[in-house]
Amino acid sequence: MRDKSPEFKIRSYQASDESAVIDLWHRCNLVVPQNKPKKDIEMKLKIQPDLFFVGTVSGRIAATVMAGYDGHRGWIYYLAVDPDYQRKQIGHRMMEKAESELQKLGCPKINLQVRTSNQAVISFYERLGFSNDDVIGLGKRRPPSPDTRCSSVPEIIYNIRLD
């Protein structure tokens, strides 16, 4: 009797996925010295954890995607497909899932960044309808704060002369 073909599923990230996910990110060359994957996962679990997905093949982690919506734009991070399963439309499916969840939140535009050293991935995103925004991405690292959650912006009172 023939073996059943392996089953691909997408589900939310769960705590027991951590080491397999980090291992996948290493194998996909997504971890560079300034990344702290364990810390990145911890932070994602504090903010919109429901936008962090894994893809499994026969129950084993084979793909990830992390998304976020800030009320203006949606962002995609850590899209990865196990090299053993690439070019089987899994990356496409992971992006579809992230995009549909962002759309449910009313997100009108999705942004993502590609490292200049990762040109090969650009055709993948172009196939999905992404295009070069002709902007320059700027970034600034901030020191870690004890708890990054903030439910409301505190009022700040300034005394200035208006006359």
Ligand SMILES: CC(C)(COP(=O)(O)OP(=O)(O)OC[C@H]1O[C@@H](n2cnc3c(N)ncnc32)[C@H](O)[C@@H]1OP(=O)(O)O)[C@@H](O)C(=O)NCCC(=O)NCCS
């Ligand atoms: C980018 C990545 C997620 C794509 O996943 P994937 O499952 O292989 O992609 P898909 O099979 O869904 O590809 C869909 C289409 O995109 C295009 N595409 C995908 N990978 C490509 C590549 N390396 N070069 C050129 N085109 C590519 C092809 O047109 C492909 O369709 P085809 O196979 O019928 O020709 C995967 O290559 C990966 O994990 N790379 C390493 C991590 C990474 O760079 N992540 C993105 C960070 S910005």
